[in-house]
Amino acid sequence: MALSQVEVLPNGLTLAVEERPWTPGVALQLLLPVGAVNDPEGMEGAASLLEGWLWKGAGSRDARALADAFDELGVRRASSSALEHTTFTAQFLAEKLEAALLLFADLLLRPHLPTQALEAVRQVALQELASLEDQPPKKMFAALRRAVFLSNHGRDPSGNKAHLESISAEALREDFARRYAPRGAILALAGGITFERAKEAVLNALGAWSGSGAGYPPIKLAPPHAIHLEQNTAQVQIGLIYPDVSFDHPEFYSARLAVQVLSGGSSSRLFTEVREKRGLVYSVYAVPNGVKGYSYLTAYAGTTPERAEETLRVMQAEIARLSEGVREEELERTKVGLRASLIMQEESSRLRVASITRDLYMMGRVRTLEEIEAQIAAVDLPRINRYLAANPYQNPWIATLGPRKLVAA
Amino acid sequence: MTRSPSAVQFKQANLENGLTVIAEINPQAKSVALGYFCKTGSRDETAEIAGVSHFLEHMLFKGSERRDALQVNLEFDRMGAQYNAYTSEENTVYYGVVLPEFAPQLLELWTDLMHPALRQEDFETEKQVILEEIALYQDRPNVMLFDWGRARYFAGHPLGNSVLGTVQSITALTREQMASYLAQRYAPSNLVLALAGRVDWERTLEQVASLTASWPKGRVERTYPALNPAVGELREPYPKATQAYLVVFAPGVSAQDPRRYAAHILANILGEEGSGRLHWALTDKGLVESVGAGVDLADLAGIYYVYAQTDPANEEVVRAVLREELERLERFGVRPEELERAKNKLATALVFAGETPMQRLMSVGINYIYNQSYEPLSEVARKVRAVTLQDVNSLLETHPFSRSFFYSLVPA
Numbered sequence: 001m002a003l004s005q006v007e008v009l010p011n012g013l014t015l016a017v018e019e020r021p022w023t024p025g026v027a028l029q030l031l032l033p034v035g036a037v038n039d040p041e042g043m044e045g046a047a048s049l050l051e052g053w054l055w056k057g058a059g060s061r062d063a064r065a066l067a068d069a070f071d072e073l074g075v076r077r078a079s080s081s082a083l084e085h086t087t088f089t090a091q092f093l094a095e096k097l098e099a100a101l102l103l104f105a106d107l108l109l110r111p112h113l114p115t116q117a118l119e120a121v122r123q124v125a126l127q128e129l130a131s132l133e134d135q136p137p138k139k140m141f142a143a144l145r146r147a148v149f150l151s152n153h154g155r156d157p158s159g160n161k162a163h164l165e166s167i168s169a170e171a172l173r174e175d176f177a178r179r180y181a182p183r184g185a186i187l188a189l190a191g192g193i194t195f196e197r198a199k200e201a202v203l204n205a206l207g208a209w210s211g212s213g214a215g216y217p218p219i220k221l222a223p224p225h226a227i228h229l230e231q232n233t234a235q236v237q238i239g240l241i242y243p244d245v246s247f248d249h250p251e252f253y254s255a256r257l258a259v260q261v262l263s264g265g266s267s268s269r270l271f272t273e274v275r276e277k278r279g280l281v282y283s284v285y286a287v288p289n290g291v292k293g294y295s296y297l298t299a300y301a302g303t304t305p306e307r308a309e310e311t312l313r314v315m316q317a318e319i320a321r322l323s324e325g326v327r328e329e330e331l332e333r334t335k336v337g338l339r340a341s342l343i344m345q346e347e348s349s350r351l352r353v354a355s356i357t358r359d360l361y362m363m364g365r366v367r368t369l370e371e372i373e374a375q376i377a378a379v380d381l382p383r384i385n386r387y388l389a390a391n392p393y394q395n396p397w398i399a400t401l402g403p404r405k406l407v408a409a
Numbered sequence: 410m411t412r413s414p415s416a417v418q419f420k421q422a423n424l425e426n427g428l429t430v431i432a433e434i435n436p437q438a439k440s441v442a443l444g445y446f447c448k449t450g451s452r453d454e455t456a457e458i459a460g461v462s463h464f465l466e467h468m469l470f471k472g473s474e475r476r477d478a479l480q481v482n483l484e485f486d487r488m489g490a491q492y493n494a495y496t497s498e499e500n501t502v503y504y505g506v507v508l509p510e511f512a513p514q515l516l517e518l519w520t521d522l523m524h525p526a527l528r529q530e531d532f533e534t535e536k537q538v539i540l541e542e543i544a545l546y547q548d549r550p551n552v553m554l555f556d557w558g559r560a561r562y563f564a565g566h567p568l569g570n571s572v573l574g575t576v577q578s579i580t581a582l583t584r585e586q587m588a589s590y591l592a593q594r595y596a597p598s599n600l601v602l603a604l605a606g607r608v609d610w611e612r613t614l615e616q617v618a619s620l621t622a623s624w625p626k627g628r629v630e631r632t633y634p635a636l637n638p639a640v641g642e643l644r645e646p647y648p649k650a651t652q653a654y655l656v657v658f659a660p661g662v663s664a665q666d667p668r669r670y671a672a673h674i675l676a677n678i679l680g681e682e683g684s685g686r687l688h689w690a691l692t693d694k695g696l697v698e699s700v701g702a703g704v705d706l707a708d709l710a711g712i713y714y715v716y717a718q719t720d721p722a723n724e725e726v727v728r729a730v731l732r733e734e735l736e737r738l739e740r741f742g743v744r745p746e747e748l749e750r751a752k753n754k755l756a757t758a759l760v761f762a763g764e765t766p767m768q769r770l771m772s773v774g775i776n777y778i779y780n781q782s783y784e785p786l787s788e789v790a791r792k793v794r795a796v797t798l799q800d801v802n803s804l805l806e807t808h809p810f811s812r813s814f815f816y817s818l819v820p821a
Contacts, residue, residue, distance in 0.1 A: 001448070003458075005750075010511050022437070023760070023764070024760055025757065025760040025764075027761070029593040064689065065691065067775075068746075068750065070684075071750035071751075071753060071754060072750055072753060073753065074753030074754050074756055075754075075757070076754055076757050076758060076759040076761075077683070078682075078683070087594055091757055091758075091760075091761050092757055093756070093760065109753070118696060120649075120692075120693060120694050120695030121695065123720075124692060124695050124697070124698060125693030125722050126720075127697070127718070127719065128700035129650050129699050130650075130651065130652060130698075130719060130720065131698050133651040133652075134549070134646060134649070134650060134651055134652055135548050135549070136548050136552070153770075183519055183552070214413055232648075233456070233548045233649070234544040234545070234547040234548050235541070235544045235545055235547075235548055264486070265482070265486035266470070266482040266484065266485065266486065267479065267482035267483040267486040268486075268487070271482070272479065272482070275538060276478055276479065276534075276535070277480070277534075278540060279533075279535065279536075279537035279538050279541075280532035280541070281538070281541055281543050282538055282539075282541040282542040283545065302538075302541070303541060304541060304544050315732055333483070333486050333487050336487060336489040337486055337488075337489040338489075339489060340488075340489030340490070340491070340507065340508050341491065343439055343440070344439065344440050344491065344506060344765070346439060347438065347440065347764055347765045347766070348593070348765050349761070349764065350761065351765075372474065390499070394448070395474060
């Protein structure tokens with residue numbers, strides 16, 4: 001297995017490189033801790049606007065020349081902003097590393113942020129926000145997170161309409177100068193390059209970048225409760241959030257394995273009980289989720305109104321039943337699945353950089369395959385069942401979206 | 410992962426029962442991907458059984474005479490398989506990826522599932538799941554746009570058939586109708602078993618020959634009625650849409666056509682996110698939430714498509730800009746630097762397309778279904794590099810965009 005080397009550069013940027021000498025390509029992922037969670041008060045949506053505005057020209061190039069320059073190098077690229085961070089991804093051939101990094105340096109250090117282009121960026125952001133109405137699952141989850149968090153973590157990453165409409169170019173430029181900084185940023189590269197070469201290229205392109213970035217707000221939770229959004233949809237959207245343990249908890253892997261038993265495959269409990277036996281849904285799942293410093297379990301189902309009560313009841317019963325423990329056979333099956341997915345993830349450099357940046361962001365280090373395998377192997381039946389008995393999944397926040405409120409919620 | 414492209418080998422065999430087995434073997438890979446590609450889909454259905462291909466795809470997972478649904482799910486998960494299936498207008502594809510030690514088990518399981526039991530009780534339960542899937546997409550106007558848009562565009566041609574079917578057709582469908590469709594369409598001659606990654610070819614071939622020895626032969630036909638697609642414009646109100654959704658269809662090239670690489674580049678120049686012509690004409694001006702273009706390469710037919718999502722207030726302007734851009738493209742063609750940039754990006758994409766056995770399985774399998782031939786990634790890369798300005802611009806000589814059909818879903 002390729003090992004990733006990690007170094008924090010003098011300006012605070014964390015660089016991680018996984019050498020994969022057999023491939024001619026390089027996958028890049030750059031994570032900046034700039035998201036809705038640290039958008040300034042009254043400027044919800046600023047991170048989203050900045051991410052769009054950056055591409056409107058940088059360094060010596062206007063927007064079109066910048067895009068052309070990336071294209072001429074054959075760089076495939078994308079960027080997006082979310083609740084906690086803004087992410088840039090790219091793929092290119094290894095010989096283009098230095099040139100590609102110089103273009104990213106223009107983008108991050110020398111964007112034009114031209115006033116005349118802001119209006120178009122604003123219009124795109126407003127349309128994205130409006131389109132939430134046509135995406136019921138996304139709308140339900142945005143409302144559910146708002147119900148869970150009293151802190152900024154409940155914000156919608158797409159922003160607030162009134163704020164998006166009123167944010168000025170000047171305020172956004174100030175926000176850019178403050179939040180786009182190397183400290184706390186993570187740059188991961190995986191592909192046909194060496195660590196030495198990557199470090200030299202990154203120092204050359206981004207060494208002069210400076211700044212300490214924005215802080216991360218404390219988390220504040222609302223007491224668990226249920227909300228309902230009325231909308232005349234064909235399906236009722238059901239979402240649940242249960243408190244869960246974080247990476248730093250000694251039983252973190254017990255909890256991960258338990259969620260796999262609950263929803264890790266089509267023989268998992270939720271899929272079996274809700275879809276296979278009862279035919280209540282097309283989609284039902286539970287996944288581990290969270291923000292930095294607070295982990296939770298998210299469960300979802302979509303079903304037609306007359307079957308929504310039963311669906312919610314069966315889901316809650318299955319999730320609660322975890323406290324009674326799992327069976328040996330379930331645990332073994334789950335371990336095989338996790339191991340296979342870890343090994344197969346190694347085959348894709350794009351999956352690797354995504355996994356490396358996630359580990360570095362959440363834990364400050366990159367877990368090796370061996371470490372994860374050892375941790376999983378160390379969870380035996382008595383241990384996981386002791387953990388589940390002592391830490392039952394209970395008291396969820398619940399959101400439903402549909403033609404009418406459910407009795408069970 | 411392709412440590413050395415020269416290590417990659419292609420193998421092919423035709424069994425006596427008519428089944429074709431193909432493999433792209435990469436001894437350096439960590440996994441084995443394999444699947445059955447059945448050349449059948451909604452275009453092969455009559456209106457009475459609309460949606461049967463997709464419903465049948467679900468029913469395969471409900472088991473054979475030897476395994477019930479819960480057993481099937483358990484077996485996949487005990488191998489740690491990542492697996493799924495999909496149905497399109499033309500193909501039904503069952504695929505999975507496992508670590509090499511589980512490949513024989515995965516092959517045995519998929520092979521057994523090609524003869525599903527179609528138990529009545531499972532049929533009724535799964536019918537409910539399909540109806541939920543239909544309801545799910547009713548809430549997504551961006552999906553219904555394509556479903557209804559294709560139906561209007563193909564105007565009675567089976568390529569416009571909905572993959573999901575309708576609430577009415579699914580509700581009325583019987584187990585017997587499905588069994589009859591299965592018997593007609595899943596003959597070995599209409600299936601390709603494809604493998605990619607760390608494949609043990611000799612062992613695979615021996616195993617599959619033995620597993621399928623009793624499969625009855627059969628002849629499967631597909632009809633190719635004349636295409637007479639709609640031209641013009643149609644707007645339909647949809648109560649579940651708050652935004653405006655537009656799609657443009659125009660005649661393209663088929664999955665067999667050697668010009669498909671050029672067509673792909675043409676669509677890329679037009680609609681690549683962040684740098685295509687439509688990006689500059691629409692997104693860069695704030696007129697749309699998103700816009701894109703692509704090609705749908707079908708069996709002896711094909712289309713170009715362009716889609717956009719926008720605030721209803723922009724709908725007229727967006728439609729006008731789309732018309733203008735398509736007209737400009739058709740009249741003046743593409744420029745040399747646009748071609749070079751598109752080719753550079755495709756060259757990068759092709760490097761990453763070779764990373765995992767699963768990606769290779771899909772590409773090798775689908776290409777084989779349409780062309781009965783194998784193209785190594787290096788050959789695809791060579792063909793992309795060889796595309797000339799003349800190749801791209803000659804696609805426009807037949808004036809495909811003058812025969813465009815504009816379809817939109819707008820708030821009611």
